[in-house]
Each structure stands twice: as C-alpha cells, then as structure tokens.
Amino acid sequence: MIRTSLLAAIIALPASAQIKGDEQVLNCSALVQSDMVDSSIKVICGISSEQMVEMMRLAISKRPEDYSELLAKLEALTPREAQLKAESLRSFFHILQQDEVPPEHLRDRLVEIARRHISLKEELAAIEVADPNIQVRLDRVQQALDADPPQHDVASRELAEAEALRQRKFNSANALLKEQAREMARLMCYKANIEASLMDRLDSARLFEEAANLTPQEYSNQKWSDLRSAADMLFDQGLVTGDKVSLERALAILTDMTKSVPRVQAPLLWARTQSKLGDTLQLLGSLERGRRRLDEARTAYHHALEELTRDRVPLEWAQVQSNLGTVLHDLGELEEGTDRFNEAVAAFRLSLEEQVRDNDPLLWAWTHAMLGDALSSLGESQSGLHQMEAAITGYRIALEKDTCDPSRVRWNAYHGLGNALLTVGSQDSGSNRIAEAVASFRLALEERARDRDPLGWARAQASLASALHVLGQREDDTGRLKEAVAAYRLALEERTRDRVPLEWAWTQDGLAGVLHALGEREDDTGRLEEAVAAYRLALEERTRDRVPLDWARTQDGLAGVLHALGEREDDTGRLKEAVAAYRLALEERTRDRVPLDWAITSTSLAQVETTLFQRTSDQEWIVQAKKHAADARAVFVKNNSARYLEWSKEIVDQTDFLSKE
Template sequence: MKRFSVVLMALAVLAPAGVTLMAPIPALAQGRDGTGLGPAQVRALRVELSVAITAATNARGAAGAARREAEASRADLGRVGQLLGLPPDASPENVVQAAARWVEQDADNRNKLADMTEIVDRIETGEIRDRAAFFVEEARTAFEDGRLQDADRALEQLAFLRQSASVEAGDLWIGSVTTRAAFARQRQDFEGAEQIGLQARQEARRRARHDDFLLTSDLGLTAYQRGNERGDNAALLRAIDYYSEAASLVDRAESPDDWAATQNGLGNALQTLGSRESGTARLEEAVAAYRLSLEENTRERVPLDWALTQNNLGNALQSLGARESGTPRLEEAIVAYRAALEENTRERVPLGWAATQNNLGNALTTLGERESGTARLEEAVAAYRAALEERTRERVPLGWAATQNNLGTALQSLGERESGTARLEEAVAAYRASLEEYTRERVPLGWALTQNNLGTALQSLGERESGTARLEEAIAAFRASLEERTRERVPLDWAATQNGLGNALQSLGSRESAPARLEEAVAAYRLSLEENTRERVPLDWARIQSNLGGALQSLGARESGTARLEEAVAAYRAALEENTRERVPLDWAWTQNNLGSALGTLGQREGGTARLEEAVAAFRAALEERTRVRVPLDWAMTQMNLGATLMTLGARESGTARLEEAVAAYRASLEEYTRERVPLDWALTMENLALTYEALFEKSSDPVWLDRGQVAARDALAVYQEAGAEYDIGTSQDLIARLEAKRAALP
C-alpha cells in the first residue's frame, strides 16, 4: 500500500545581505517597552549569540550568512526562542533563522551607525555638524547598551537635517531614517518600522527620486520581514507593492545593482506569498523576478550574487514543480541549483555549498518519486551525503538533522522500489540519527515530523518481513507523532499522520484474525479525510480514499455480506477521479490494482462473472504501468492478484484455459516474490497456487494436481507458522486437510 510522508525541506535560501527567504515565524511577544524587544532582551540575546555576532562581524556576504546560521544553531535554542518571543513549538529552522537574522541586523545596525559618523565628519563645521554629532553619538551609546528605542529617539532628532541644503546633511537624514527602521525591525516592531518609512518617504519625495527609491526599498524589506515572520499575507502584498514601486524609481542602466537587488527582494516576497496560496501565479511571478535579477547579477560581474539568485530561482521552480503534474519545472530547478554550485563551491563557501546540495537533493527526490527509474533518487542520496560532509553534527547540529531526515526520505523512496530491505534499513537509521538532535523537548514539531517519517519506513520494512515487530514499532512511531501533531495545531500534518497510522494498522490487521486493527485503520483514514478534502488537496484525498478502500476490502473479505466490499469499490473509483493515468501513472496503476482486488472478492461471492471480468481488466490495466522493470514487487503483486481472479473465473467455466493462465500469472509473480525476499507474499502466492491446482484436479481428476497442491500449501503453512500469522495458518491448514481428504478418497 502506497504512503506519502512529509519531507522536512530545510531549504536554506541564500540571498544578498538583508534579503533572506525563510519559513514563516509566528508573531513575537512585546518587550517591556511595549514595542518589541526591550533592553534586557537585547542584552541577553547578545550574550547567547555572542559567537554568531563575532562571525557576523568578521565575515560578510554568503560566507558570513553561512557562519551566522552555523553558530546560531549551536546556541541554547530554547533560551533564544524564548528571548525572541517565539512559541515553544517553533521549528528548529525557524529559531535558527530568526536568531541568525537578528545577529545580522545587530551587525548591520552597528555598521550603519559607523557610516553615519563618517557622514557627520564630512559636514561643514558648524552648529549643524555639532548637533548631528551629538545625536549620532547618543544613538551609538544607547545601541551598544541594548536600548534600541532610546537609540531610535536620538536619531529621530536628526529630522532638522531634512531642511538643510547640504548634500551630506540630506544623506545623513536618509541614513537616520533607514537606521531607525532597522532598529525597529531588530526590536521586532515591524509596524513602527513601516510607519517610520512611510512618514519619511513623504518628505523624501519633495527632495529626490533616489531618496524615494532607498526609502521605498527599505519599506519593502520591512513589510517582507513582517509578512514572512508573522505569517501576515497582507504585509507580503504591501512588500510586493513597495518593491514594484522601488523598481520603477531606479534607473536600471545607471544603477544595475540596485535594480537587481530590488527584483530579488520582489522575488522573495512573491515566493513566500505563493507558497501559502493554492495557485501558482505568485510563484510564476517570483521566477520572472529572479530571472530579471539575473540579467544584471551576471556570473561575470558578481559571481556569488549570481549563484545566490540561482539558488533562490531553484527554490521557486521547485515549489512550482511540486504543484504541477509534469516534471519540466523540477528539471529547471535542478539546472538552477547545479549552476549555483559552480560558484558556490565547497572551497569558497562550504556551508552555502552544503545548503545548495541539500536543496538539490530535495528537487531530485521530488523528481525521482515521479519517474519510473531510480537514477534521480540515487543522485538525491549522493547530494544529501555530500551536504553532510560540511553540515556535520558538530558544526550545525540542526542542519545535520534536517539533512539526515531528507536523506531518509530519499533512501525510503529507493527502498520501496527495490526488492531487498537494505535501503529501508538505511532510511530507518537516518531518521533515528535525525532524532538524536530533533528531540521532543528541544523541537517538538520537528521531532513529531521525523517520528512520522520513521513510521513510514518501519511500515515498509514490516510489510516485507514475516514478523510483526516492525509494524508494531511503526504504529508506536505514528502515535508518538500525534502527541505533538495535533489537529488544532497543524491540521494537515495531523491528517497525514492519521493516514500513516491507518496504513500501519491495516498492514498489521491483515496478519491477525481479529478485525480490530482493520476497524482502527478505517477510523484513522476517515479522520484524515476530514482535513484532507478533495477541494483542498485532491491528490492526497485520492490516495487516502484508496487506502480506505484497502481497509474496507480487508474487512469485507472477512465478513459474509458485501456491504464493506461495495464501499471499497466506491472508494477506489472515487480515488481514480483524481488519480488519473496522465497525472500520476503509478498511483493510477496502484488504484487499478486495488479496485481489481475488491471486484475480484465481490465476484467470488456472486453467481455471475461480470465482476470477475471487470477485475481482470483492472489488473491488466495496472500492469501497463506496473512493469517488472519499473516496480518489480508491485508487478509481482498485481500478477498474483490477476492469477487469483483468473482462478475464480476458471473454476466457473468448463475448460481449463483460465486456470492455466492463473498458474502462469502465479509463476510470474514468484519470480520476484521469493521466499527469502518477501516470505509472507511468497507464502500467499504459494497458497493461491495450491488452490489453482485443486481446481485443475476438479476439472481433470488427475491426482498430480493434488500432490502439487499439498506441497505448495505445506510450504506456505511453514512460513505462516514462522510469522505467527494466525488467520493465514488457519486457512492453509484447512486447505491441506481438504487436499489430503481428496487424495485419500481416490482409488
């Protein structure tokens, strides 16, 4: 049974200083002064993040950004998150990114004040210079003491400069306004920052177009940070407007760097908003903005900026590709990431290189899951392992954990396409490694997500083993995940884990004689569908409908009536309305297989052959996409199901043609369903083969069929007994007894 797991996409978006794309962070608590962080919080943050602040001071650009994030991840994240006012369930990435950004702002504001002092020195000696020097020094002293609001008030006094005819005085006034807005952003007072910019822009428009551009761009940054960090989509819309207006205020030919930076900022705002909306229009606009930026940020002129914008472009393309049924966007994303790596080299920016390798792995995994082969998934594994060479546990523990989780997902996808269990074992190991840093106490939602992914890998392993220990572990992992992934907190994640729990319960229930686990599985799927609606997430809705159909079918097979089986058929047919062959060929084939199985079971209970013929058609349709080369174990499953239906049809017809086709289908299945590889599936196929031999005996009276049937049934029983599969033990014992009785009755 196919599953979908949540991938922890630790997308490190690399951008020029001050323009960073990150996951949304909830609104921050107010400081003592009622306007964001107070002096005590600022001072405490500087202590907690002292090493990262040193990194920010000593290294700028891409290298500085990578070092800030690396050092911030080493801090006491619980304490840092508390000081920043983040909720206890903030993801580790959000805490690290918020901390790294705060460190960057602290360093930038210190530099802004130094720049203002230099401008003061250029003003002609006199009263204006003396007053300006006094207020700038007051602001610098307050800033170093953590009193950001007092620093803001000191710079506010420089408003008198806007009346001066001096160019230097005008520059100092503009600098004071952007620095005051930066102080407000550092205090997390985004409303205040925006108001400062709006008021100053009105005055600037009376002065010069370039001043207007600078202030409008700064307004864009303020609105973007507010929208990104507080989940405020209205602020993101304002950021888009500000950046668009700023682009119209700058002459591309005269100031190509300013124009390119504005396009990059516009792309970031569009991408963040687009990731929250259901359509793709904003993401398309983000791609266009990044591509415009790259027209000026060329590789020859600014190689690192070019690489960083290529990385951002890759992220936007990957988000688009994840929403589309085709693969061109994902292919483009891979091209963009690989281009970025040509300049973002390991020697030049090791952590930036590792972040782009991680992003490349994410795109390759998404693409690989849509293709029939394994080449892309192998490339994804290689990219993640390359990233882990720099993203070490000692250096960036949470980045290491995120990439371990992503590696686990790629390995799991590979393992589900291979006949052995080695890749799945590696996936389990990667998830468990991730949980060494993603602890429940430290990052509860990150811990829950990785528990969910671990559950899916354990379930895949459990389905291939004869015992039930792995399936029990999978159920425990899903239930642990649901302790933090509540419906109130993260409804879609809660629904995804309910689906995973249903899958594990269904796999376990199919091996037990009692129906309790299957009933629990049905309940879990129906809970999942309450949030995973067709309107909201059509493909996920279709997958869960198919999963629900599987549980209903298993229950129906154990009941005397047909109501559950009819429900199962309805669920599968509903799934096929969204799981079309054109959109998702392997999912379509998977659902066709399941539909055929339900129709076959119904047909066994009815007198005619119509349901059975429909079942054969469904299985043969599935095999058009489920080929042996593409998905060997799935192909074997469908061959076995086809054999079972042909056997039932053959038993109702006068000749032996259908029964001979059934034997051929079972033998084909056993080419991949070996006893060593998948013992329970092998046993089930052997039991079905024994039943077909029994039917052939009934048609021909040749005792050789009974002898073959007894051998096959006994082999199946031996495996069931090893696995402790109570229900299957009973059915195979009944079959052996029946075959022995028929053999004994012969003359």
C-alpha cells in the same frame, strides 16, 4: 565610445612590412588620380625618392639652418588651400625617424602618416557626445591636431583625460543600473510571494527565476536565495500535482546551484542545496519507480551530510538522515535482499537519536512510522508494530491543539496516522484500528481541498479506499467495499494515467482487489470481470522491466480473480490462465528474494492446481499442488507467520488427502 586608434597609429606607426601590405591603398600612383585626396598628399606624392632622402636628412638634423631649409622647401611645395601646412609636414618627418624605413618607402610612409592625421581630425569632428565635460576635452584634442605643427602630446593627454572621465561616469551609471536592477528584482520577489500565496506555484517560480537573473552578480547570496525559492515552488508543484516537468526544472536549477555555490566559502548553503536536490530526486524517483533517480538522491544526501554534521547542526542532520532512510527504503523495494532495508533502519534510528518529540512531534512521528515500515519490510513484524505504535502516539501528539496548525502539516499528520493505524490494524483480527484509520483518512480529506492539491486529495482518497477495503472484508455487509470502490474511482479522476502512470496503476490494482472481494460475495460475475480488466490495465504500466515486484503482485492479484471466475465456469480455461499468472508472479517473487510473498503465491497456486485436479483427474495437477503447498508451509513455519499457518495447513491437508485417493 571615444576611439583613440588613429591617434595611436600616428604616434606609433606600424612596421615597414605592414606598409607593403597596404600598398594597394596607399600607393601614390592611385591616390593622385582621386579628387577626394588632399592637395598636400598629392604634393608628397610628387616628391622624388632622392628629394625625400634629402628632406629626411634635414629633418633629423639638429642644426637651425637645416630646419629653416626644410621648412622653406615644404612651403614652396605646399598649396595655399592644403589642409596640412609646411610645419605639419615637417613634424611628420620627425615621426618617420622613429622607425628605420627604407628610402624607397619614405614617401608612401609619409603619405600614410598624413592620411591618418586627416582621417583622425575628420573622425573627431564627427563624434557627438552628450556629456559637455567630455566634449570640452574633445574640442581641445581637435585644437591640438589643428595646430601647425600638430600637438600630438597635448591631444593624447586630453583624450586620455576624456576617456578617464567617461570611465568614471560609466562606472557611476553602471552602479546605478545595478542598484535599479536589484530593486526590480526585489519587487519581482514580492510579486512572486503574492503568487505563491495564491497557490500559483508556476508563476511564482517564474518570477523568482527572473528576479535571480536580474540580481547583479555582486549580490550572489540574494541570487542563490531567489533560485532556491524558484526550486521550492517547482518542487511543491511536482509534489502536489505530480508534474514531472516542474520537478525536472527544479532539478536543473538545484544542479546548477551545486556547481555555482562555493562549498569552501558557503558550506551550509551548499549542503542545504544538496539536501533539496536529494528531495527532488527522491520525489522524481517515487513517481517514476526507477532506481536511477533514487541512487542520485542517496548520493546527494550523503554530500549534504558531509557539511550538515551532527555536531554543527544536529536537527538538520537528523532531518537529512530521515530523508536518506526514506530513499534507502524505496531502493530496498526495488532490489533483492534486505541490505537497503537494514541501511534504512539504521538511518531512521540515527535520526531519532537527535530528535526530541516535543520540539518536532510530526517529524518524530513520521520517522517512527518510516522506521516501522522498514522493519516490517525486513519481516521483523513485532518490532515493526512496536515502532508503528510509537508513530501513532507521535502523530496524535502532533495533532494536539496549538502544535499542528498549518493545513498541510495537519494533512500529513492525519494521513500518517491513518497509515500507521491501518498497518497495525491489519495485523490483528479486530476492526477498531481499521475504523480509526478510516476516520483519520476522512479528516485528512477535510484538510486537503481537491482544487488546491488534486494529487494529495487523490492520495487520501486511495488510502481511505484501502482502509475501507480491509474493513469491508471483516464485515458481513458489502457497504464498506462499495464505498472503497467509489473512493478508488474518485482517486482515479485525478490520478490519471497521463499525469502519474505508476500511481494510476497502483490505484487500478487497489480497485481490482476491492472488485474481486465484492465479486466473491455476489452471484453475478460482473464485478469479477471488472476486476480482471482493472488488473490488466494496471499491468500496462506496472511492467516487469519497470517495477518487477509490483508487476508480480498484480499478476498474483489477477491470478486470484481468474481462479474465482474459473470456479464458476465449467470450462478450465480461466483456471489455467490463473496458473500461468501465478507462475509468472513466482518468476519475480522468488524464495530467496521475498520468501513470505513467494510462500503466499505458491499456496494460492496450489489451490488452483487442486481445483484443476478435481475437474480433470489429472494426477500431475495434484502432484504439483502437494509440492507447492508443502514448500510454502515450510517457509511459514520457519518465519513463524501465524497469519498464514492455519491457511497453509488446510491446503497441505487437502492435497495430502486428494493425492491418496
């Protein structure tokens, strides 16, 4: 870079107050003793204050004879070897007249001018530039300063032209560098896409981020596109492997994008970023089973819908409505009451108003399935089943030839179909729908390779195990139940506690349920003890603070196994443990919060209390059992829960009979 500070300092000197500040450096008494100081400066230092005033008078006079007299005085004082000749010194007096300098500071001020002039010449001589055109102008600057007197206006003009030329060439080089950076970024994107095709999502995300960092700011759309691709890769990594670190990184990228993408200039891009942010938060929330992320996801989806309006982009609007419904349903499972479930139902129904089955059968089917889940959660079983039947039809349409090619889409369709069939089949006593669900889950496993998507594979294994469990309970043979145990254990090989703690706990809970069912059919208590151990493991992650209703469900399951063990033992210790576990479950499964679950647990508690009465003859047990059974039956009757009416009547009749003995 060419420096102009010294030349500017000569042309426009600082005020006298600054001279006083520099006195330690510029004071003549110090300078004259230095061998490094030019002889012309020593000459100036030898001029008295009175002589300086007189020379200043001659310098500012416009009379030719005064000019000649000043020049003669300076020539007489200036040694032949001095760098600064008389004409140069005389010109410095003209510079001095630009400021009002006190007489006592004239000499030191003149010394400053002379020293800066010499320093500027030395600095210019030391400058090396590669550009010959700029060097030509610097040479002209040097010549102008070497002139006697110095041609400061010429030097300033040449230096300004050199600076302008340098700026033009810098701009040109900078533009070339930016274009090269952009080309490098594009090449990096191609490499990122190759890594993505090889399923190396993390490396692909890294390359997309590097491409975005390389892309010049002028190409902001491309930069945002690369960042979004990086976030997509990280999201997929989290979806497939449960890697929360990747999801957190995706979240950071998307959060930054929502701040940098201008909503006014790019409303749809901003809204789509908000939508993807919602997807990421929803997935994190489902892995953590906490409501903070889900609340943030709901907010992000609402932001997205402000721009992705129904009139502007109806299909995108419908997709976001479906995603919003999913988050609301997830929140409903963590809250008391049914408000969120009702909101979820409304969101799914709004989404379906814009969906056309033939355009996107999978989305149509998925939305129907989720609507069915939400309705089932509300206790509207008949309406829920109707929607699940619609979902089954939609999934089957999605799986028709030429409508569902990609493996991931087929996996989703088969898995969704299996879940819908399992939900519907669980509502009746037959086994056909459950058998169809098993077949559908097996087909899903064919679409999801373990090495490429271990968590997706594990999810299908766990779903298969759930269906085998239900089917096995309806068959006399234990083969299906043993298959279910094997499938759960396979799922646990990938659903590890470190990787996905809550899914691991869910799978442990499912395994415990199958082991309980097997143990009931075997004389040995080994399976039942394994079930107790699995339930207790699940409770280590399914804590009451973290997921209160899931915790209550596992307490309920644990109580059931303890009851089964207690009936085979002479001691009442296990039975009392079962009572304690049921009572813990009821602290979260309250009548107001989840009336049917409360009634089921209360009826089960009544059964254990009845057994304890029969073992101990303690009237308190049968009093409690009678009350719990009667209260629970009232809820079943009120909700017309046909599945439980006969069971609850048996328990009520039994407690009535025993209490009268």
